[in-house]
Amino acid sequence: MCLAIPGQILSIDSTGTLRMGRVDFGGVIQEVCLEYTPEIAVGDYAIVHVGFAIARLDVIRAKEILETIAQIPTE
């Protein structure tokens, strides 16, 4: 139950009592509460835990991390 997993925001619905979004987890679409990520927009990746987006994944920063590792010389 502890995992927090990334999914891509497909659409956002702010008309109900809670701000909800449809999120794509590699083909599995689920409804997720977006109340804790007011900054998140369609197309962004959210980190989702027990039905709640808890953070926005900074894709550019993540790519930079991987590039830094890839640049380490393999003697």
Added chain:
Amino acid sequence: MQSTDFGNPIHVESLVRQIHAKSTRPLTLMEVCGGQTHAILRYGIDQLLPPHLRIVHGPGCPVCVTPAETIDRAIEIASVPGVIFCTFGDMLRVPGSQSHSNANDLMHAKSQGADVRVIQSPLEALRIARAESQNAAPGSMKRQVVLFAIGFETTAPATAMAIRQAKELQLDSFSALVCHVLVPPALDAIFADVDHGIDGLLAAGHVCTIAGDHPYHRLADQFNLPIAITGFEPVDLLRGILNLVEQLEAKPTSHRVDNLYEHIASAEGNLQAQRTVETVFAICDQHWRGMGSIPQSGLKLQPQFASFDASSRFPQGKLPGEQPSCCRAADVLRGKIRPIECPAFGTLCNPNHPLGAPMVSAEGACAAYFLYQALAPLNISERTPSKRTPSKRTPSELTQSESLNPKDDLAP
């Protein structure tokens, strides 16, 4: 952006090589996240490290630290006629304290007729309560819906939102049995023991995503402890381990808090979530299974939400205390021993007959060791226990063809 990029074998190999190059002396590193425990064992990350680097597992699984008395209470409430008891699936088989009774876990209570439902989100419990109250015939009793609210800082905001909504909607048929726990006070309890034997800490990134990194700065200063905040994919974990090795091999050694989950967690954490948690919950002392009472390590409902407290809504009978047992979960949770060092591991205690909670939950350290012990590191295609190479592997034994695909594990 695929999460699988953080499992790329080329990156894994590069990081493993750097760890081997930089690590010169024995070190014990602790992680405190069930997801990390699971990933370390599943990908055999422990076996890729130099033999003198030891990884131990702290109290990182909220399922495992939920007290037996709380399980007893959950069974008692779930068994009240008319109650719909909503729980995360991991809690179903966690044994309570009545070792000889016929309903000692929620699964058993369900088989005896209790309406126990597995949910993925606290909002599902709320949805069930709304549907039940809308569908109830006029004048008839509404069915009570109880949420078993467990988890760390990461999960508490979800519970808080469900309870806040229930109050706004005046859903008097909804309540929660709350057993949320906070990680830093438990770490205080571990590191206050002068013989803790731990050199560095991998902090769980998703806990910091909510709570921020400030509790860890105090821990680092107070206990001279280097801390790496990281996630639970192979690249995350290896970056964390490399960071701790670098801090500990430096002369003089350093004890910084480094955030290696910076693409997800900010220094201040999720402020909206923190605010909602503070609105709904107050901090209280809390009993941890295997660790005893830890000051200021739990959450209880604030007075204005007290009417949603299931433990006061449902009458309580006499609950037996926890029975003595040979289970060494207390030592496992404090990083004193690894599960394989427990004499009962794999013999008296196994997932079909768990003696302690860490053998039940998929994220419990004992269950993770049992499940993945027999697997070769990084050989993800081979899921059934077979021959996990007993010797440590060198990075050169890693090939690109060994696919690392954590994604199937990530399906919600």
